[in-house]
Amino acid sequence: MVIKVFIVDDHYMVIEGIRSLLQNEKSIEWMGHAMNAASCMAFLQQQQPDVILMDINLPDMSGIDLCKEVKMKYPSIHIIGLSSFNQQSFIQKMLDNGASGYLLKNATREELVYAIETVIEGEIFLSDEVELTVQKNEDSKIPIITRREMEVLLLIADGLTNNEIAIKLFISTTTVDTHRKNLLAKFEVKNTASLIRMAAQIQLIPYIKPKN
Amino acid sequence: MVIKVFIVDDHYMVIEGIRSLLQNEKSIEWMGHAMNAASCMAFLQQQQPDVILMDINLPDMSGIDLCKEVKMKYPSIHIIGLSSFNQQSFIQKMLDNGASGYLLKNATREELVYAIETVIEGEIFLSDEVELTVQKNEDSKIPIITRREMEVLLLIADGLTNNEIAIKLFISTTTVDTHRKNLLAKFEVKNTASLIRMAAQIQLIPYIKPKN
DNA sequence: TATAAAATCCTGTTTTTAGGGGATTGTTTT
DNA sequence: AAAACAATCCCCTAAAAACAGGATTTTATA
Secondary structure: OOEEEEEEOOOHHHHHHHHHHHOOOOOEEEEEEEOOHHHHHHHHHHOOOOEEEEEOOOOOOOHHHHHHHHHHHOOOOEEEEEEOOOOHHHHHHHHHOOOOEEEEOOOOHHHHHHHHHHHHOOOOEEOHHHHHHHHHHOOOOOOOOOHHHHHHHHHHHOOOOHHHHHHHHOOOHHHHHHHHHHHHHHHOOOOHHHHHHHHHHOOOOOOOOOOO | OOEEEEEEOOOHHHHHHHHHHHOOOOOEEEEEEEOOHHHHHHHHHHOOOOEEEEEOOOOOOOHHHHHHHHHHHOOOOEEEEEEOOOOHHHHHHHHHOOOOEEEEOOOOHHHHHHHHHHHHOOOOEEOHHHHHHHHHHHHOOOOOOOHHHHHHHHHHHOOOOHHHHHHHHOOOHHHHHHHHHHHHHHHOOOOHHHHHHHHHHOOOOOOOOOOO
């Protein structure tokens, strides 16, 4: 049985690299690629692969969210997260959202093929290095914040004060203050500067600054 | 005349992708790859390519430094910086260190080939999107801050208060406050959150957080 | 050597955040 | 059904940052 593989990545060179690596694998069928979340979803309406290799950074949506959406509509598709970085927080989120594995972009052909074969069996695959990190970082800080906290965080990053945020979210200023306190506690920092820095570094804050 | 190309990148998939993209180009000869700065330098002792495609992120040394080193010893080699991100600060540093071009990893085969051909002619090549960024940022706000303001900015990002910064720099708290005010003015923001966000986004703040 | 720019310091006031306590109402999850 | 979590709200105090308006000295640079 041939495993049908599809890839979602906005880097042409990575797509080409994976295609090239899988070219001579007789057990794997290359279904094509998408360079963003929207065209991925469009493709899936026509055909369903067995495995999707999915970059965590996409131009229109994070791979983490796309993963969730795909698994919601097509639970039988196995998703392998793909990224350059060995970041536990992303890996965890991908897995939480239904991904079956996580592969670093410096993986070899053998790893790639093995990953695909593993997730098809219903098992979880993680890159060697990733597993190490997961272990190492287990005890360290990967703040898990709630949806509301995330909203507040983004508005803080946009430069709004507690009062302005309260008005925008139709809640009391004291509530905003509580969310803010919880954010500081979860990130284990003592002020806004460190909070925003950390959040920016773990890519919680979108790069393009929305006006006002 | 055949252009000899070598690549330095720690992502196997990217190496493979570029190799695959250049495979059928008769005017280009693939010399091989290195996955870190050390083996790149070792390779160059044996053979010299005409063009090196060099990732800015390498495990043992930044591409920016490696670029400088290579150009020092082998001035005739043309270097094209390679990265996933469209970050003006890196691009500028690569060019300052002697690189002849900058290519994003989502470049097409045509762009890649054109880039190689362009730098061989002694010209500078920049990805379309990169040029846009350079242009866009030209007239827009790239705040020019002084050395002292930079020091203060980094300490703010580290979570220090004005008072703590004052102690660390052996200056008065009011001076720190003045620097801070100037930073806010130069960045055209009204609070620390926005300041740190912007600074992080234009890569003014180092990624690895130094302890304390 | 003017002149500009950078770095230093000051006195105020107002606004915002941080830190310490709570508490209530829903909604998941076990 | 109980426990845990999320979201909401409150009080109070202290610390920090933002805003306004200065000034002096040192260091580049035209």
